[in-house]
Amino acid sequence: MNPNPCIQADLRDKVILITGASQGLGAYYAELLAKNHATVIVSGRSDDKINQVVERIKSNGGQAFPLNLNMNDYHTFESKVDEIIRKFHHIDVLINNAAVSQDNNIFDITELIWDNLMGTNLKGLFFLSQSVANKMRTQSNGGNIINIAAINGEQVRKNNIVFGTSKAAVIHLTKSMAFDLIDSNIRVNALSIGLFPSDSVKDYIANDPRAKDYIAQIPAKRAGKLTELDGPILLLASDASRYMTGSVLKVDGGFAINVFMNS
Numbered sequence: 001m002n003p004n005p006c007i008q009a010d011l012r013d014k015v016i017l018i019t020g021a022s023q024g025l026g027a028y029y030a031e032l033l034a035k036n037h038a039t040v041i042v043s044g045r046s047d048d049k050i051n052q053v054v055e056r057i058k059s060n061g062g063q064a065f066p067l068n069l070n071m072n073d074y075h076t077f078e079s080k081v082d083e084i085i086r087k088f089h090h091i092d093v094l095i096n097n098a099a100v101s102q103d104n105n106i107f108d109i110t111e112l113i114w115d116n117l118m119g120t121n122l123k124g125l126f127f128l129s130q131s132v133a134n135k136m137r138t139q140s141n142g143g144n145i146i147n148i149a150a151i152n153g154e155q156v157r158k159n160n161i162v163f164g165t166s167k168a169a170v171i172h173l174t175k176s177m178a179f180d181l182i183d184s185n186i187r188v189n190a191l192s193i194g195l196f197p198s199d200s201v202k203d204y205i206a207n208d209p210r211a212k213d214y215i216a217q218i219p220a221k222r223a224g225k226l227t228e229l230d231g232p233i234l235l236l237a238s239d240a241s242r243y244m245t246g247s248v249l250k251v252d253g254g255f256a257i258n259v260f261m262n263s
Contacts, residue, residue: 010036018042020043022042024200043068051066071124092139099121100120133186145177149170153168171192188245189244191251194223195253196226218254235249
């Protein structure tokens, strides 16, 4: 027997909870991971939307289950995690994908805007991770947390102060959590993505005149394709990345190389 077998991105028997999975990139991740044999818990605020994703996955032979989860209802996290444990007995991977974004001039940012973005993108992410990690640390195989960050958290874009700040905090939080949780056999990494045609930015890419200038500053000179996220998310979700923790994996067409974005 080969003492050093090649690790495959095989997600068989893994239970994966994905936040913000009712549409967009979250739904894409859910369908991709289910195709690779994971049992996927599709969470979001809209029962209709998450059920549609679940049904698509099941119709393609995958395993998926809906979970109504509002990232601002922090007090419900423990009971929601308990619900998953009762049904599946373990959670192997948490993908913190849920996020909200809004562009505002610095003088137009209100406390409500600040709290809304920070509440979902950072506070909700942390306290859900805390609840899940508390269960993962009792599991024989530990666990794996993946935070979906953004290149905007590493680089400044005009009128993007709150979102960019929240994602910069997610990157730092990823490293801090990785350090604190390594003794509990829990890995924490981040996927830092550039411009992809999610539901929220498709119209921007297609119709906003600012998009042309934005894309011109990306070294690859184009937005990403959803399929170009397959390898990175499968890597981080599987045992192929078992020696990775505290890593921030950039998938951005070279976006982060260009230090100063002008639009």
